[in-house]
Amino acid sequence: METFISALTIFVLAVFVGVFVIKRVPPLLHTPLMSGSNAISGITIVGAMISIATPSPVSTIFGFIAVVFATINVVGGFLVTHRMLGMFRKKE
Amino acid sequence: MLSLINILYLAAAVMFIQGLVGLSHPRTAVRGNVTAALGMLLAVVATLLDRNVLGSGVRGYMLIGVAIAVGAIIGAVFALRIKMTAMPQMVALLNGFGGGASVLIAGAALHDAVNPNLQLLIATAASGIIGAVTFWGSLVAFDKLQEWLLPGKPIHFPLQQALNAVLALVALGLSVWLVLDPSSDTTYWLLVAVASLLGVLLTIPIGGADMPVAVALLNSYSGLAGAAAGFVLNNNALIITGSLVGASGIILSQIMCKAMNRSLANVLLGKLGSGSSDGASADETYAGKVKSTSPEEIAMLLDTARRVVIVPGYGLAVSQAQHAVRELATLLESKGATVEFGIHPVAGRMPGHMNVLLAEADVPYDKLKEMDEINPQFGQVDVVLVIGANDVVNPLANTDPSSPIAGMPILEVGNARSVIVMKRSLSPGFAGIPNPLFAADNCLMYFGDGKAAVQALVAAVKGG
Numbered sequence: 001m002e003t004f005i006s007a008l009t010i011f012v013l014a015v016f017v018g019v020f021v022i023k024r025v026p027p028l029l030h031t032p033l034m035s036g037s038n039a040i041s042g043i044t045i046v047g048a049m050i051s052i053a054t055p056s057p058v059s060t061i062f063g064f065i066a067v068v069f070a071t072i073n074v075v076g077g078f079l080v081t082h083r084m085l086g087m088f089r090k091k092e
Numbered sequence: 093m094l095s096l097i098n099i100l101y102l103a104a105a106v107m108f109i110q111g112l113v114g115l116s117h118p119r120t121a122v123r124g125n126v127t128a129a130l131g132m133l134l135a136v137v138a139t140l141l142d143r144n145v146l147g148s149g150v151r152g153y154m155l156i157g158v159a160i161a162v163g164a165i166i167g168a169v170f171a172l173r174i175k176m177t178a179m180p181q182m183v184a185l186l187n188g189f190g191g192g193a194s195v196l197i198a199g200a201a202l203h204d205a206v207n208p209n210l211q212l213l214i215a216t217a218a219s220g221i222i223g224a225v226t227f228w229g230s231l232v233a234f235d236k237l238q239e240w241l242l243p244g245k246p247i248h249f250p251l252q253q254a255l256n257a258v259l260a261l262v263a264l265g266l267s268v269w270l271v272l273d274p275s276s277d278t279t280y281w282l283l284v285a286v287a288s289l290l291g292v293l294l295t296i297p298i299g300g301a302d303m304p305v306a307v308a309l310l311n312s313y314s315g316l317a318g319a320a321a322g323f324v325l326n327n328n329a330l331i332i333t334g335s336l337v338g339a340s341g342i343i344l345s346q347i348m349c350k351a352m353n354r355s356l357a358n359v360l361l362g363k364l365g366s367g368s369s370d371g372a373s374a375d376e377t378y379a380g381k382v383k384s385t386s387p388e389e390i391a392m393l394l395d396t397a398r399r400v401v402i403v404p405g406y407g408l409a410v411s412q413a414q415h416a417v418r419e420l421a422t423l424l425e426s427k428g429a430t431v432e433f434g435i436h437p438v439a440g441r442m443p444g445h446m447n448v449l450l451a452e453a454d455v456p457y458d459k460l461k462e463m464d465e466i467n468p469q470f471g472q473v474d475v476v477l478v479i480g481a482n483d484v485v486n487p488l489a490n491t492d493p494s495s496p497i498a499g500m501p502i503l504e505v506g507n508a509r510s511v512i513v514m515k516r517s518l519s520p521g522f523a524g525i526p527n528p529l530f531a532a533d534n535c536l537m538y539f540g541d542g543k544a545a546v547q548a549l550v551a552a553v554k555g556g
Contacts, residue, residue, distance in 0.1 A: 003211070007331055010331050011323075011335050014331065015338065018335055019339045021112045022336075022343050023343060025112070025115045026117075027447070029121060029444060029447075030347075030443035031179055031440075031442055031443060032121065032448070033344070034311055035179070035183055036112070036115065038186035038187065039128065039186075040112075040337065041318050041333060042193075043132065043333040045193075046101075046138075046327060047193075047197040047321055047324075047327060050144050051200035051201070052145075052155050053144040053152040056204055059201075060155065063196070063197070064155055065159075065196055066197050068162050069163065069189040069193040070163065071159065071166075072170070074167065076166070076167030076171045080170070080182060083171065083172070084176070084179075085121045085125060086122065087452050088118040088121070090118075090456055090458055
């Protein structure tokens with residue numbers, strides 16, 4: 001129960017931080033915001049790596065596919081965001 | 093070691109937040125994105141020190157390495173190949189992969205758990221439901237945007253809502269069963285199967301024009317699924333990041349709904365405007381009042397214009413006219429006019445999409461003005477060029493309370509001295525209603541096909 005409450009505390013506070021930070025992103029950058037948030041939601045890679053490492057073959061297979069999925073998010077998300085942001089130039 | 097790993101996770105989470113803060117301005121955005129990417133690298137390196145991962149020996153590290161290599165290649169190919177017009181499809185797919193990863197992680201954790209506690213079980217059920225809905229919903233959204241198997245238009249069938257409600261109840265029932273009897277994995281996968289069907293059925297009634305909302309909402313779900321997976325594993329990095337992404341998606345869906353003056357429920361149920369259709373017909377609106385014009389005439393008008401605003405719609409992107417429009421803007425500026433772009437929030441097919449498309453065509457970002465910023469200024473504008481947009485400049489939104497778009501915020505281009513609408517014909521937009529702007533005294537219609545029409549105009553301005 002203790003761990004659950006502290007996890008819940010972190011969750012709720014992080015939602016507030018999220019709302020606060022995201023509201024400051026201008027509509028100009030909403031598409032990079034979405035691809036960038038996809039990239040950071042690839043943090044599931046961390047959980048997936050631990051699943052790969054467990055002795056059970058079933059979990060290893062699930063973990064393997066999950067790492068592939070999460071890495072697509074991470075690499076695809078950060079790269080495409082970088083590509084887009086590079087297009088936003090000020091008038092020379 | 094565990095506390096070191098957790099401190100590294102905390103550092104990664106802080107770097108993610110800094111990355112999002114960086115997105116508050118284009119000047120700091122690139123650095124923000126790089127910071128967030130380094131945070132991810134840090135989190136991955138920290139996990140390589142995890143007790144389980146260390147214990148898995150060379151085989152574990154090999155498998156992790158191969159999986160990351162495969163994912164990195166697929167992700168990089170996607171990211172470098174994707175056309176900017178197809179960005180909604182890319183984001184839809186990424187949302188889906190995020191949801192899928194959460195389903196698998198929770199499944200693996202349940203499989204390995206010896207004496208699963210209540211938190212693990214409830215969080216596993218939540219990961220399974222939200223993750224599967226996200227995965228399948230995103231695949232349907234991708235398909236609809238791409239218009240492969242399913243048409244872009246909403247799909248309705250009898251008792252649709254009732255079926256969805258039943259599926260949701262079954263999924264909840266299976267969750268309770270899973271909590272009461274966690275001995276078998278089958279319950280979990282049954283739950284995932286039901287949620288998968290629900291994900292498909294929830295997305296098919298959403299129309300192509302509403303996809304920006306659906307994609308933003310699925311973005312939020314993918315974050316929530318990740319946070320749920322964080323509760324399964326008691327992993328703060330997942331919980332924090334998942335809630336950041338969840339918040340982001342929800343805020344973006346709200347902004348999109350507000351820009352269309354529709355409720356989220358209305359969009360999700362696939363209902364188009366509920367207003368009556370007894371407004372003026374196209375014939376009544378347009379008869380004898382529409383004035384057609386030529387590139388030469390527009391060139392003369394633009395020649396004396398000091399301030400020009402271009403209002404792009406998705407039609408501009410479809411005909412790939414961005415670069416021709418940019419050329420026109422540069423040309424007018426070289427003649428001493430001020431040229432800006434007025435961007436409606438739903439001008440593209442996802443939040444902020446039109447800005448990316450114009451930035452790709454080298455339009456400087458300080459020329460891209462939000463609706464709220466440009467609206468009070470139309471009174472001082474000499475010429476507005478509306479290119480491939482219709483409903484977002486329809487004054488009926490302000491004047492006719494029974495119209496399907498009543499109350500939708502519009503770009504008030506009618507306040508400018510003259511308005512030129514470039515369009516193929518007088519055909520209606522998504523809302524299916526005539527646009528009295530086209531018949532207004534200060535409005536001229538320039539009929540033509542997107543890119544070619546803009547190019548003809550560029551030639552005329554050069555000649556003049």
